[in-house]
Amino acid sequence: MVISDAGIFNTYEKLLPKELQAMPDIQKQLSMVKHGEGGLSIFVGLNGTKEELGLKASNYWIFAENNFDELMEKYMNEEREKASKKIPLLFVASPSAKDPSWEERSPGKSTLSLVSFAKYLWFEEWKDDKVTNRGADYKELKQAFINSALDVVMDVFPKITRDKIEYVDAGTPITNTHYIGAPKGEICGVDHGIARFSPELNATIRPQTPLKNLYLTGQDVFLCGFAGGLAGALTCGSVILNRNLHLDSFVLAMKTKYINKKLKDE
Ligand SMILES: Cc1cc2nc3c(=O)[nH]c(=O)nc-3n(C[C@H](O)[C@H](O)[C@H](O)COP(=O)(O)OP(=O)(O)OC[C@H]3O[C@@H](n4cnc5c(N)ncnc54)[C@H](O)[C@@H]3O)c2cc1C
Structure with missing residues (x-):
């Protein structure tokens, strides 16, 4: 069997x-x-406690507009450069704020997980390159998505400022293909x-x-x-x-x- x-x-x-x-x-x-939509994951390491940064043990779904279907369709059909400039939907959570033993283990630090969608096609040209070494253009595109996501975060959490960000990196649909075998970078399997x-x-x-x-x-x-x-x-x-x-x-x-x-x- x-x-x-x-x-x-x-x-x-x-x-x-x-x-x-x-x-x-x-x-x-x-x-x-x-195939379901591709996922974009952004991992942020921050200097500051949850109190200092205004983080709670909650999940936030942040949308730029109320018409979710329209928003999603427009974003996913944009050219990648344009899409990377403005992420219209973002999930934000702070794993460290949810962890009661965090403060003891990592005093003065916090983390954020940001999740959104991204089209596999936007990143497909780098799919056969070596993971973690996919070249300057790939890094630049990733950085543009990261910057847009951080703009949303800093807008909603005003206590988080650029100087508090100690670490940030992103996983794209091709990252999902590499690590979880998602053929088109799907975040959640079939559509x-x-x-x-x-x-x-x-x-x-x-x-x-x-x-x-x-x-x-x-x-x-x-x-x-x-x-x-x-x-x-x-x-x-x-x-x-x-x-x-x-x-x-x-x-x-x-x-x-x-x-x-x-x-x-x-
Ligand atoms: C970045 C990210 C964040 C997420 N966050 C959440 C969340 O906060 N909450 C939530 O509920 N869900 C979340 N999800 C979705 C959740 O991870 C999935 O829905 C869930 O893991 C699906 O479980 P599964 O066992 O069906 O598939 P998977 O967990 O995807 O497992 C499939 C397995 O098959 C293996 N595989 C694939 N191809 C082959 C092959 N050819 N040979 C052998 N093995 C193979 C893969 O390596 C993988 O281990 C997230 C997903 C991603 C990508």
């Missing part, structure tokens, strides 16, 4: 032998999905457009594949994110073990809650 977490594109287009890739049922599944949620797709793309003893697991058989990937694993395990692991985990959670409450009351 083979269980693949490498994603539907990698599993069907790279890991299967050519003659199996060509099977009509495999091709049908591939025709129902498309999550409306088509992904059609009854036909959900009835067709399941942990069971057209090949006996080959199963798919992870985000591509459920939803993106850690929770989605985990739910995909429970679904895949349910199929293989022929029992509902979602229900098992729910019952386990209820039992644990009950036991914990009882112990607390005693």
Whole structure:
């Protein structure tokens, strides 16, 4: 039995032998999905405590305008130079502010994780270069995206100023290809457009594949994110073990809650 977490594109287009890739049922599944959007990750190291920098243990989704679909479409269809000048949507979180033991381990320092989208095509020309040594043009483009993201951050968190930034680097869609095998730099596997949620797709793309003893697991058989990937694993395990692991985990959670409450009351 083979269980693949490498994603539907990698599993069907790279890991299967050519003659199996060509099977009509495999091709049908591939025709129902498309690659999700590429991710841009920016990692920032700051001088200053969370109090000094005004950071909280919260997640921020920052949008330049309210019409999210329009915003995203416009940004992703820009030329890369223009897109790099203004990032219209940004996720910001401070891992250090969420970590109760941080101050003890790294006094006076803080971190930020910034996540947005970027088109694979904007970076594709450097995909075959050596990672960490992709040349000055690549670095320059990355820096332009970094600067735009930092502008957004400094606007929302006025206590963060340029002189507080000790370290900053970015990962682009081709970084995701290198490190997590995302074929087009996808941040979350296959695209999550409306088509992904059609009854036909959900009835067709399941942990069971057209090949006996080959199963798919992870985000591509459920939803993106850690929770989605985990739910995909429970679904895949349910199929293989022929029992509902979602229900098992729910019952386990209820039992644990009950036991914990009882112990607390005693
Ligand atoms: C930068 C970034 C930030 C994210 N932040 C969050 C977040 O804050 N919260 C959240 O919920 N989700 C986040 N996500 C999404 C989350 O990481 C994914 O949805 C989740 O990891 C999917 O789990 P998975 O097991 O399905 O796939 P993955 O975790 O992508 O695992 C797939 C595995 O397959 C391997 N693989 C690929 N090709 C091959 C091959 N040919 N041979 C062998 N192995 C192969 C890869 O190396 C990888 O280990 C983030 C993703 C990225 C990229």
